[in-house]
Amino acid sequence: MGRRRYHQYCPVARALDVVGERWTLLIARELLLGPRRFTDLAEGLPGIGSSVLAGRLADLEQSGLVAKRTLPPPAASVVYELTHQARGLAPVLAALADWGMNLLDRPHENDQVHGRWLVQGLAVTAKSAPSTPDATYELRVDNEAFQVRSHDGRVQAADGPASNPNATITLTTDTLAALATGDLDIPSPRADRLIAIDGDTVGAQRLLASLTPIRTITDTAEQR
Amino acid sequence: MGRRRYHQYCPVARALDVVGERWTLLIARELLLGPRRFTDLAEGLPGIGSSVLAGRLADLEQSGLVAKRTLPPPAASVVYELTHQARGLAPVLAALADWGMNLLDRPHENDQVHGRWLVQGLAVTAKSAPSTPDATYELRVDNEAFQVRSHDGRVQAADGPASNPNATITLTTDTLAALATGDLDIPSPRADRLIAIDGDTVGAQRLLASLTPIRTITDTAEQR
DNA sequence: CTGCATCCGCTTCGATACTG
DNA sequence: CAGTATCGAAGCGGATGCAG
Numbered sequence A, B: 001m002g003r004r005r006y007h008q009y010c011p012v013a014r015a016l017d018v019v020g021e022r023w024t025l026l027i028a029r030e031l032l033l034g035p036r037r038f039t040d041l042a043e044g045l046p047g048i049g050s051s052v053l054a055g056r057l058a059d060l061e062q063s064g065l066v067a068k069r070t071l072p073p074p075a076a077s078v079v080y081e082l083t084h085q086a087r088g089l090a091p092v093l094a095a096l097a098d099w100g101m102n103l104l105d106r107p108h109e110n111d112q113v114h115g116r117w118l119v120q121g122l123a124v125t126a127k128s129a130p131s132t133p134d135a136t137y138e139l140r141v142d143n144e145a146f147q148v149r150s151h152d153g154r155v156q157a158a159d160g161p162a163s164n165p166n167a168t169i170t171l172t173t174d175t176l177a178a179l180a181t182g183d184l185d186i187p188s189p190r191a192d193r194l195i196a197i198d199g200d201t202v203g204a205q206r207l208l209a210s211l212t213p214i215r216t217i218t219d220t221a222e223q224r
Numbered sequence C: 001c002t003g004c005a006t007c008c009g010c011t012t013c014g015a016t017a018c019t020g
Numbered sequence D: 001c002a003g004t005a006t007c008g009a010a011g012c013g014g015a016t017g018c019a020g
Helices: A011-019 A024-032 A040-044 A050-062 A090-104 A115-128 A173-181 A189-194 A201-209 A215-224 B011-019 B023-031 B040-042 B050-062 B090-104 B115-128 B174-180 B188-195 B199-209 B217-222
Strands: A066-072 A078-082 A135-141 A146-152 A155-157 A166-169 A196-199 B068-070 B078-082 B135-141 B144-152 B154-159 B167-171 B197-198
Touching: A011 A024, A011 B023, A011 B090, A011 B115, A024 A040, A024 A050, A024 A090, A024 A115, A024 B011, A024 B078, A040 A050, A050 A066, A066 B115, A090 A115, A090 A166, A090 B011, A090 B090, A115 A146, A115 A155, A115 A173, A115 A201, A115 B011, A135 A201, A146 B197, A155 B050, A196 A201, B023 B050, B023 B078, B023 B090, B023 B115, B040 B050, B040 B078, B040 B174, B050 B068, B050 B154, B090 B115, B115 B135, B115 B144, B115 B154, B115 B174, B115 B199, B135 B199, B167 B199
Parallel strands: A135 A166, B135 B167
Antiparallel strands: A066 A078, A135 A146, A146 A155, A166 A196, B068 B078, B135 B144, B144 B154, B167 B197
16 A cells, blocks of 8 residues: 655665565566466565565556566466566566675575575576677476576576577575585586586587685685 | 574575665665765764664674774764675666666655765766777766766766866756756756856767666657 | 454554664 | 663564465
8 A cells, every 4th residue: 555655856766666666676586587376476575475475476467567467378477577667676586686695694593595596696606707798598407497598798687598508507495505605516416416418518518617706815714 | 683684595685685775775886986974974864863873883893894983183074885795886886876876866854855866876877888988987966075986887976076077067956957858958058057167178079968767658648 | 155344452653752 | 973861653573374
Protein backbone atom coordinates (compact mmCIF):
# COMPACT_ATOMS: atom_id res chain seq x y z
CA MET A 1 0.00 0.00 0.00
CA GLY A 2 1.30 3.43 0.91
CA ARG A 3 4.98 2.76 0.69
CA ARG A 4 7.46 4.78 2.65
CA ARG A 5 9.28 7.30 0.53
CA TYR A 6 12.17 9.68 0.99
CA HIS A 7 10.53 12.77 -0.49
CA GLN A 8 13.75 13.89 -2.14
CA TYR A 9 14.05 15.15 -5.68
CA CYS A 10 17.15 13.04 -6.23
CA PRO A 11 17.67 10.18 -8.69
CA VAL A 12 19.19 7.88 -6.08
CA ALA A 13 16.39 8.50 -3.60
CA ARG A 14 13.77 7.99 -6.32
CA ALA A 15 15.32 4.66 -7.23
CA LEU A 16 15.39 3.62 -3.59
CA ASP A 17 11.78 4.70 -3.16
CA VAL A 18 10.91 1.89 -5.54
CA VAL A 19 13.53 -0.80 -4.95
CA GLY A 20 15.12 0.23 -1.65
CA GLU A 21 13.01 -1.77 0.74
CA ARG A 22 14.23 -4.96 2.29
CA TRP A 23 14.10 -7.95 -0.12
CA THR A 24 13.14 -5.93 -3.19
CA LEU A 25 16.52 -5.94 -4.90
CA LEU A 26 16.91 -9.61 -4.10
CA ILE A 27 13.59 -10.28 -5.81
CA ALA A 28 14.97 -8.47 -8.83
CA ARG A 29 18.09 -10.61 -8.59
CA GLU A 30 15.99 -13.76 -8.75
CA LEU A 31 13.90 -12.53 -11.65
CA LEU A 32 16.85 -11.27 -13.68
CA LEU A 33 17.59 -14.85 -14.68
CA GLY A 34 14.08 -15.34 -15.94
CA PRO A 35 10.40 -15.59 -14.90
CA ARG A 36 9.60 -17.46 -11.71
CA ARG A 37 6.62 -18.67 -9.79
CA PHE A 38 5.69 -17.45 -6.34
CA THR A 39 6.96 -20.54 -4.55
CA ASP A 40 10.17 -20.59 -6.59
CA LEU A 41 10.81 -17.02 -5.54
CA ALA A 42 10.08 -17.87 -1.92
CA GLU A 43 12.54 -20.75 -2.11
CA GLY A 44 15.22 -18.47 -3.54
CA LEU A 45 14.65 -15.92 -0.78
CA PRO A 46 14.86 -17.96 2.41
CA GLY A 47 13.35 -16.19 5.38
CA ILE A 48 11.18 -13.76 3.48
CA GLY A 49 7.75 -14.73 4.75
CA SER A 50 4.97 -15.16 2.25
CA SER A 51 3.08 -12.00 3.10
CA VAL A 52 6.12 -9.79 2.58
CA LEU A 53 6.85 -11.47 -0.75
CA ALA A 54 3.26 -11.03 -1.87
CA GLY A 55 3.35 -7.39 -0.79
CA ARG A 56 6.60 -6.68 -2.59
CA LEU A 57 5.38 -8.30 -5.78
CA ALA A 58 2.20 -6.24 -5.62
CA ASP A 59 4.23 -3.06 -5.09
CA LEU A 60 6.56 -3.92 -7.94
CA GLU A 61 3.65 -4.70 -10.20
CA GLN A 62 2.08 -1.36 -9.38
CA SER A 63 5.38 0.36 -10.08
CA GLY A 64 5.47 -1.27 -13.49
CA LEU A 65 8.56 -3.32 -12.72
CA VAL A 66 7.03 -6.77 -12.51
CA ALA A 67 4.35 -8.36 -14.66
CA LYS A 68 2.22 -11.30 -13.65
CA ARG A 69 1.68 -13.72 -16.47
CA THR A 70 -0.20 -16.98 -16.77
CA LEU A 71 1.71 -19.56 -18.74
CA PRO A 72 -0.11 -21.14 -21.69
CA PRO A 73 -1.67 -24.57 -21.12
CA PRO A 74 -0.92 -27.20 -20.10
CA ALA A 75 1.37 -25.45 -17.58
CA ALA A 76 -1.22 -22.81 -16.66
CA SER A 77 0.86 -21.64 -13.73
CA VAL A 78 1.35 -17.99 -12.82
CA VAL A 79 4.81 -16.54 -13.20
CA TYR A 80 6.29 -13.18 -12.34
CA GLU A 81 8.69 -11.53 -14.73
CA LEU A 82 10.59 -8.28 -14.94
CA THR A 83 9.41 -5.57 -17.29
CA HIS A 84 11.78 -3.83 -19.66
CA GLN A 85 12.21 -0.99 -17.20
CA ALA A 86 13.13 -3.38 -14.40
CA ARG A 87 15.73 -5.10 -16.54
CA GLY A 88 17.46 -1.73 -16.45
CA LEU A 89 18.31 -2.66 -12.87
CA ALA A 90 20.87 -5.16 -14.15
CA PRO A 91 23.74 -2.64 -13.83
CA VAL A 92 22.64 -1.85 -10.28
CA LEU A 93 22.69 -5.51 -9.29
CA ALA A 94 25.98 -5.98 -11.12
CA ALA A 95 27.56 -3.05 -9.28
CA LEU A 96 26.29 -4.36 -5.96
CA ALA A 97 27.56 -7.84 -6.74
CA ASP A 98 30.91 -6.47 -7.81
CA TRP A 99 31.27 -4.57 -4.55
CA GLY A 100 29.82 -7.41 -2.50
CA MET A 101 32.33 -9.92 -3.89
CA ASN A 102 34.91 -8.47 -1.53
CA LEU A 103 32.62 -9.15 1.42
CA LEU A 104 31.82 -12.70 0.38
CA ASP A 105 34.72 -14.44 2.12
CA ARG A 106 33.17 -17.82 2.89
CA PRO A 107 29.75 -19.08 3.99
CA HIS A 108 28.90 -18.29 7.59
CA GLU A 109 27.37 -20.62 10.15
CA ASN A 110 23.81 -20.65 8.86
CA ASP A 111 24.23 -19.16 5.41
CA GLN A 112 22.31 -20.72 2.60
CA VAL A 113 24.24 -21.43 -0.59
CA HIS A 114 22.41 -21.52 -3.91
CA GLY A 115 24.10 -22.28 -7.20
CA ARG A 116 21.82 -19.71 -8.78
CA TRP A 117 23.44 -16.87 -6.81
CA LEU A 118 26.96 -17.96 -7.58
CA VAL A 119 26.22 -18.24 -11.28
CA GLN A 120 25.25 -14.59 -11.19
CA GLY A 121 28.43 -13.79 -9.30
CA LEU A 122 30.29 -15.63 -12.01
CA ALA A 123 28.78 -13.41 -14.67
CA VAL A 124 29.95 -10.34 -12.78
CA THR A 125 33.51 -11.51 -12.18
CA ALA A 126 33.73 -12.69 -15.78
CA LYS A 127 32.85 -9.21 -16.99
CA SER A 128 35.62 -7.69 -14.87
CA ALA A 129 38.13 -10.26 -16.10
CA PRO A 130 40.79 -8.92 -18.52
CA SER A 131 39.75 -10.73 -21.69
CA THR A 132 36.25 -11.95 -22.32
CA PRO A 133 35.72 -13.34 -25.80
CA ASP A 134 32.15 -13.82 -27.02
CA ALA A 135 30.94 -17.23 -25.95
CA THR A 136 28.06 -19.14 -24.37
CA TYR A 137 28.42 -21.65 -21.59
CA GLU A 138 25.91 -23.98 -20.06
CA LEU A 139 26.29 -24.64 -16.37
CA ARG A 140 24.62 -27.60 -14.78
CA VAL A 141 24.67 -27.02 -11.06
CA ASP A 142 23.11 -29.84 -9.05
CA ASN A 143 21.03 -30.78 -12.10
CA GLU A 144 19.74 -27.24 -12.55
CA ALA A 145 20.70 -25.66 -15.86
CA PHE A 146 21.92 -22.08 -16.33
CA GLN A 147 23.55 -20.29 -19.19
CA VAL A 148 26.21 -17.60 -19.15
CA ARG A 149 26.60 -15.62 -22.33
CA SER A 150 29.28 -13.04 -23.03
CA HIS A 151 28.72 -10.79 -25.98
CA ASP A 152 30.89 -7.76 -26.72
CA GLY A 153 31.95 -6.97 -23.19
CA ARG A 154 28.63 -7.77 -21.54
CA VAL A 155 28.14 -10.98 -19.63
CA GLN A 156 24.72 -12.13 -18.58
CA ALA A 157 23.36 -15.18 -16.87
CA ALA A 158 19.97 -16.75 -17.45
CA ASP A 159 17.90 -19.72 -16.42
CA GLY A 160 17.70 -22.81 -18.54
CA PRO A 161 19.94 -24.73 -20.92
CA ALA A 162 21.90 -22.98 -23.62
CA SER A 163 21.56 -23.61 -27.33
CA ASN A 164 24.85 -24.50 -28.99
CA PRO A 165 27.06 -23.65 -26.00
CA ASN A 166 30.82 -23.42 -26.45
CA ALA A 167 31.02 -25.73 -23.48
CA THR A 168 28.82 -27.48 -20.95
CA ILE A 169 30.09 -27.37 -17.38
CA THR A 170 28.75 -29.79 -14.82
CA LEU A 171 29.44 -29.33 -11.10
CA THR A 172 27.80 -29.09 -7.71
CA THR A 173 26.85 -26.04 -5.70
CA ASP A 174 29.54 -26.93 -3.19
CA THR A 175 32.18 -26.96 -5.90
CA LEU A 176 31.03 -23.57 -7.14
CA ALA A 177 31.21 -22.26 -3.58
CA ALA A 178 34.71 -23.72 -3.17
CA LEU A 179 35.78 -21.71 -6.20
CA ALA A 180 34.31 -18.55 -4.68
CA THR A 181 36.09 -19.07 -1.38
CA GLY A 182 39.38 -19.82 -3.10
CA ASP A 183 39.53 -23.30 -1.59
CA LEU A 184 39.56 -24.79 -5.06
CA ASP A 185 41.97 -23.55 -7.72
CA ILE A 186 41.60 -23.75 -11.44
CA PRO A 187 43.35 -25.49 -13.04
CA SER A 188 44.14 -28.25 -10.57
CA PRO A 189 43.78 -32.03 -10.44
CA ARG A 190 41.10 -31.74 -7.78
CA ALA A 191 39.14 -29.34 -9.97
CA ASP A 192 39.39 -31.77 -12.87
CA ARG A 193 37.85 -34.41 -10.67
CA LEU A 194 34.99 -32.21 -9.41
CA ILE A 195 34.15 -30.39 -12.64
CA ALA A 196 33.15 -31.98 -15.92
CA ILE A 197 33.69 -29.82 -18.97
CA ASP A 198 32.33 -30.80 -22.34
CA GLY A 199 33.54 -28.56 -25.17
CA ASP A 200 35.90 -25.57 -25.03
CA THR A 201 37.90 -26.50 -21.93
CA VAL A 202 40.15 -23.45 -21.95
CA GLY A 203 37.26 -20.99 -22.19
CA ALA A 204 35.26 -22.82 -19.56
CA GLN A 205 38.21 -22.87 -17.20
CA ARG A 206 38.83 -19.18 -17.72
CA LEU A 207 35.18 -18.48 -16.91
CA LEU A 208 35.27 -20.54 -13.73
CA ALA A 209 38.66 -19.15 -12.70
CA SER A 210 37.28 -15.60 -12.76
CA LEU A 211 35.20 -16.47 -9.71
CA THR A 212 38.31 -17.20 -7.65
CA PRO A 213 39.06 -14.29 -5.31
CA ILE A 214 42.22 -12.32 -5.82
CA ARG A 215 44.62 -13.18 -3.06
CA THR A 216 46.38 -10.13 -1.68
CA ILE A 217 49.73 -10.35 0.07
CA THR A 218 47.90 -9.91 3.37
CA ASP A 219 45.58 -12.79 2.59
CA THR A 220 48.47 -15.09 1.84
CA ALA A 221 50.32 -14.05 4.99
CA GLU A 222 47.25 -14.60 7.12
CA GLN A 223 46.68 -18.02 5.60
CA ARG A 224 46.80 -20.88 8.02
CA MET B 1 23.80 -3.75 17.35
CA GLY B 2 23.02 -7.08 15.75
CA ARG B 3 21.93 -5.95 12.34
CA ARG B 4 19.45 -7.94 10.32
CA ARG B 5 21.12 -10.03 7.67
CA TYR B 6 19.99 -12.18 4.78
CA HIS B 7 22.16 -15.21 5.55
CA GLN B 8 22.83 -15.86 1.90
CA TYR B 9 26.20 -16.69 0.42
CA CYS B 10 25.62 -14.26 -2.44
CA PRO B 11 27.55 -11.12 -3.32
CA VAL B 12 24.42 -9.00 -3.72
CA ALA B 13 22.96 -10.15 -0.42
CA ARG B 14 26.28 -9.56 1.32
CA ALA B 15 26.41 -6.03 -0.02
CA LEU B 16 22.85 -5.38 1.10
CA ASP B 17 23.64 -6.81 4.54
CA VAL B 18 25.92 -3.82 4.98
CA VAL B 19 24.33 -1.02 2.96
CA GLY B 20 20.82 -2.27 2.31
CA GLU B 21 19.02 -0.74 5.25
CA ARG B 22 16.91 2.33 4.89
CA TRP B 23 18.99 5.56 4.65
CA THR B 24 22.35 3.83 4.44
CA LEU B 25 22.96 4.31 0.72
CA LEU B 26 21.77 7.90 1.00
CA ILE B 27 24.34 8.50 3.72
CA ALA B 28 26.94 7.15 1.32
CA ARG B 29 25.57 9.50 -1.34
CA GLU B 30 26.10 12.47 0.98
CA LEU B 31 29.60 11.41 1.96
CA LEU B 32 30.74 10.62 -1.58
CA LEU B 33 31.15 14.35 -2.18
CA GLY B 34 33.40 14.69 0.84
CA PRO B 35 33.51 14.54 4.65
CA ARG B 36 30.55 15.97 6.55
CA ARG B 37 29.55 16.73 10.10
CA PHE B 38 26.64 15.07 11.87
CA THR B 39 24.29 17.99 11.49
CA ASP B 40 25.24 18.53 7.87
CA LEU B 41 24.35 14.91 7.19
CA ALA B 42 21.08 15.29 9.03
CA GLU B 43 20.27 18.34 6.97
CA GLY B 44 21.02 16.47 3.76
CA LEU B 45 18.77 13.59 4.82
CA PRO B 46 15.51 15.26 5.77
CA GLY B 47 13.30 13.06 7.91
CA ILE B 48 15.98 10.69 9.12
CA GLY B 49 15.74 11.30 12.85
CA SER B 50 18.93 11.78 14.78
CA SER B 51 18.96 8.41 16.51
CA VAL B 52 18.69 6.50 13.25
CA LEU B 53 21.49 8.58 11.75
CA ALA B 54 23.69 7.97 14.77
CA GLY B 55 22.92 4.26 14.59
CA ARG B 56 23.70 4.02 10.90
CA LEU B 57 26.98 5.88 11.30
CA ALA B 58 27.97 3.56 14.14
CA ASP B 59 27.12 0.51 12.01
CA LEU B 60 29.03 1.87 9.05
CA GLU B 61 32.00 2.66 11.23
CA GLN B 62 31.98 -0.87 12.59
CA SER B 63 31.78 -2.24 9.05
CA GLY B 64 34.85 -0.21 8.15
CA LEU B 65 33.00 1.97 5.68
CA VAL B 66 32.97 5.24 7.58
CA ALA B 67 35.70 6.86 9.65
CA LYS B 68 35.14 9.49 12.30
CA ARG B 69 37.81 12.16 12.25
CA THR B 70 38.41 15.30 14.27
CA LEU B 71 39.44 18.22 12.14
CA PRO B 72 42.67 20.00 13.13
CA PRO B 73 42.35 23.21 15.20
CA PRO B 74 40.89 25.73 15.09
CA ALA B 75 37.95 23.89 13.51
CA ALA B 76 38.09 20.97 15.96
CA SER B 77 34.79 19.61 14.71
CA VAL B 78 34.12 15.94 14.13
CA VAL B 79 33.51 14.82 10.57
CA TYR B 80 32.51 11.51 9.04
CA GLU B 81 34.20 10.34 5.88
CA LEU B 82 34.09 7.30 3.65
CA THR B 83 36.90 4.79 3.77
CA HIS B 84 38.58 3.54 0.63
CA GLN B 85 36.34 0.48 0.62
CA ALA B 86 33.21 2.60 0.86
CA ARG B 87 34.31 4.76 -2.05
CA GLY B 88 33.99 1.55 -4.04
CA LEU B 89 30.25 2.14 -3.69
CA ALA B 90 30.47 4.97 -6.21
CA PRO B 91 29.51 2.68 -9.13
CA VAL B 92 26.54 1.39 -7.13
CA LEU B 93 25.29 4.90 -6.46
CA ALA B 94 25.97 5.85 -10.07
CA ALA B 95 24.01 2.88 -11.37
CA LEU B 96 21.13 3.69 -9.03
CA ALA B 97 21.18 7.32 -10.05
CA ASP B 98 21.29 6.38 -13.72
CA TRP B 99 18.27 4.16 -13.33
CA GLY B 100 16.52 6.61 -11.01
CA MET B 101 16.86 9.45 -13.52
CA ASN B 102 13.95 7.97 -15.44
CA LEU B 103 11.79 8.11 -12.33
CA LEU B 104 12.72 11.67 -11.47
CA ASP B 105 10.03 13.42 -13.51
CA ARG B 106 9.49 16.55 -11.43
CA PRO B 107 9.39 17.39 -7.71
CA HIS B 108 6.28 16.14 -5.95
CA GLU B 109 4.13 18.01 -3.47
CA ASN B 110 6.43 17.89 -0.46
CA ASP B 111 9.71 16.85 -2.06
CA GLN B 112 12.83 18.56 -0.89
CA VAL B 113 15.19 19.79 -3.58
CA HIS B 114 18.90 20.13 -2.81
CA GLY B 115 21.45 21.38 -5.29
CA ARG B 116 23.86 18.83 -3.90
CA TRP B 117 21.72 15.93 -5.14
CA LEU B 118 21.30 17.36 -8.61
CA VAL B 119 25.01 18.02 -8.96
CA GLN B 120 25.53 14.31 -8.42
CA GLY B 121 22.84 13.56 -10.97
CA LEU B 122 24.69 15.85 -13.32
CA ALA B 123 27.86 13.83 -12.92
CA VAL B 124 25.97 10.67 -13.82
CA THR B 125 24.23 12.05 -16.88
CA ALA B 126 27.47 13.64 -18.04
CA LYS B 127 29.18 10.27 -17.93
CA SER B 128 26.45 8.75 -20.09
CA ALA B 129 26.63 11.63 -22.56
CA PRO B 130 28.24 10.79 -25.93
CA SER B 131 31.42 12.85 -25.71
CA THR B 132 32.97 13.86 -22.42
CA PRO B 133 36.32 15.61 -22.79
CA ASP B 134 38.52 15.92 -19.72
CA ALA B 135 37.59 19.07 -17.86
CA THR B 136 36.82 20.56 -14.46
CA TYR B 137 33.84 22.75 -13.69
CA GLU B 138 32.96 24.66 -10.59
CA LEU B 139 29.27 24.92 -9.80
CA ARG B 140 28.02 27.55 -7.41
CA VAL B 141 24.51 26.55 -6.45
CA ASP B 142 22.86 29.00 -4.07
CA ASN B 143 26.30 30.10 -2.87
CA GLU B 144 27.42 26.53 -2.18
CA ALA B 145 30.40 25.42 -4.24
CA PHE B 146 30.78 22.04 -5.93
CA GLN B 147 33.15 20.73 -8.53
CA VAL B 148 32.55 18.29 -11.33
CA ARG B 149 35.61 16.70 -12.86
CA SER B 150 35.67 14.45 -15.89
CA HIS B 151 38.83 12.50 -16.49
CA ASP B 152 39.12 9.76 -19.11
CA GLY B 153 35.52 8.67 -19.19
CA ARG B 154 34.91 8.98 -15.44
CA VAL B 155 32.97 11.92 -14.07
CA GLN B 156 32.91 12.66 -10.38
CA ALA B 157 31.44 15.38 -8.24
CA ALA B 158 32.92 16.74 -5.02
CA ASP B 159 32.31 19.39 -2.41
CA GLY B 160 34.13 22.67 -2.50
CA PRO B 161 35.52 25.05 -5.10
CA ALA B 162 37.65 23.76 -7.95
CA SER B 163 41.22 24.79 -8.64
CA ASN B 164 41.69 26.13 -12.16
CA PRO B 165 38.27 25.10 -13.47
CA ASN B 166 37.57 25.26 -17.19
CA ALA B 167 34.49 27.22 -16.24
CA THR B 168 32.60 28.46 -13.23
CA ILE B 169 28.85 28.06 -13.40
CA THR B 170 26.61 30.07 -11.11
CA LEU B 171 22.91 29.24 -10.71
CA THR B 172 20.21 28.49 -8.20
CA THR B 173 18.86 25.14 -7.03
CA ASP B 174 15.59 25.96 -8.75
CA THR B 175 17.35 26.51 -12.04
CA LEU B 176 19.16 23.21 -11.70
CA ALA B 177 15.84 21.52 -10.96
CA ALA B 178 14.28 23.21 -14.00
CA LEU B 179 17.00 21.65 -16.14
CA ALA B 180 16.27 18.23 -14.65
CA THR B 181 12.54 18.51 -15.30
CA GLY B 182 13.10 19.71 -18.83
CA ASP B 183 11.32 23.01 -18.15
CA LEU B 184 14.49 24.87 -19.02
CA ASP B 185 16.37 24.14 -22.23
CA ILE B 186 20.01 24.72 -22.96
CA PRO B 187 20.86 26.76 -24.87
CA SER B 188 18.04 29.28 -24.60
CA PRO B 189 17.67 32.97 -23.83
CA ARG B 190 16.00 32.17 -20.53
CA ALA B 191 18.88 29.89 -19.55
CA ASP B 192 21.34 32.65 -20.39
CA ARG B 193 19.51 34.90 -17.99
CA LEU B 194 19.38 32.35 -15.15
CA ILE B 195 22.84 30.84 -15.51
CA ALA B 196 26.13 32.69 -15.35
CA ILE B 197 29.06 30.96 -17.00
CA ASP B 198 32.58 32.22 -16.60
CA GLY B 199 35.08 30.41 -18.84
CA ASP B 200 34.48 27.63 -21.35
CA THR B 201 30.86 28.37 -22.23
CA VAL B 202 30.46 25.53 -24.71
CA GLY B 203 31.77 22.88 -22.32
CA ALA B 204 29.72 24.23 -19.43
CA GLN B 205 26.57 24.25 -21.54
CA ARG B 206 27.20 20.71 -22.70
CA LEU B 207 27.61 19.64 -19.09
CA LEU B 208 24.39 21.30 -18.01
CA ALA B 209 22.50 20.09 -21.06
CA SER B 210 23.28 16.48 -20.17
CA LEU B 211 20.94 16.83 -17.20
CA THR B 212 17.98 17.55 -19.48
CA PRO B 213 15.77 14.47 -19.78
CA ILE B 214 15.43 12.81 -23.17
CA ARG B 215 11.96 13.47 -24.47
CA THR B 216 10.38 10.42 -26.02
CA ILE B 217 7.59 10.70 -28.58
CA THR B 218 5.14 9.64 -25.89
CA ASP B 219 6.36 12.39 -23.57
CA THR B 220 5.83 15.01 -26.24
CA ALA B 221 2.38 13.68 -27.10
CA GLU B 222 1.32 13.60 -23.47
CA GLN B 223 2.57 17.13 -22.89
CA ARG B 224 -0.08 19.53 -21.71
C1' DC C 1 -0.23 -28.16 -4.21
C1' DT C 2 0.09 -23.03 -5.13
C1' DG C 3 -0.78 -18.32 -3.82
C1' DC C 4 -1.73 -15.82 -0.93
C1' DA C 5 -4.43 -13.41 3.83
C1' DT C 6 -4.44 -13.18 8.72
C1' DC C 7 -2.66 -12.97 13.15
C1' DC C 8 1.04 -12.25 16.66
C1' DG C 9 5.42 -11.05 18.99
C1' DC C 10 9.35 -8.53 17.91
C1' DT C 11 12.27 -5.05 15.70
C1' DT C 12 12.82 -0.83 13.45
C1' DC C 13 11.44 3.83 12.29
C1' DG C 14 10.20 8.80 12.87
C1' DA C 15 9.41 12.51 15.76
C1' DT C 16 10.17 14.99 19.66
C1' DA C 17 12.39 16.01 23.89
C1' DC C 18 16.35 16.39 26.41
C1' DT C 19 21.59 16.74 27.71
C1' DG C 20 26.78 17.59 27.74
C1' DC D 1 26.57 21.08 17.88
C1' DA D 2 26.38 16.13 18.55
C1' DG D 3 24.30 13.20 19.86
C1' DT D 4 21.03 9.96 23.64
C1' DA D 5 16.28 8.79 25.52
C1' DT D 6 11.74 7.82 24.81
C1' DC D 7 7.44 6.35 22.73
C1' DG D 8 3.71 5.39 19.38
C1' DA D 9 3.45 3.64 14.66
C1' DA D 10 4.89 0.91 11.02
C1' DG D 11 7.32 -3.06 9.24
C1' DC D 12 9.14 -7.78 9.57
C1' DG D 13 9.40 -13.05 10.34
C1' DG D 14 7.08 -17.17 11.35
C1' DA D 15 3.11 -19.88 11.82
C1' DT D 16 -1.34 -20.99 10.47
C1' DG D 17 -5.45 -21.11 7.61
C1' DC D 18 -7.79 -21.51 3.40
C1' DA D 19 -9.60 -20.94 -1.31
C1' DG D 20 -8.79 -22.29 -6.14
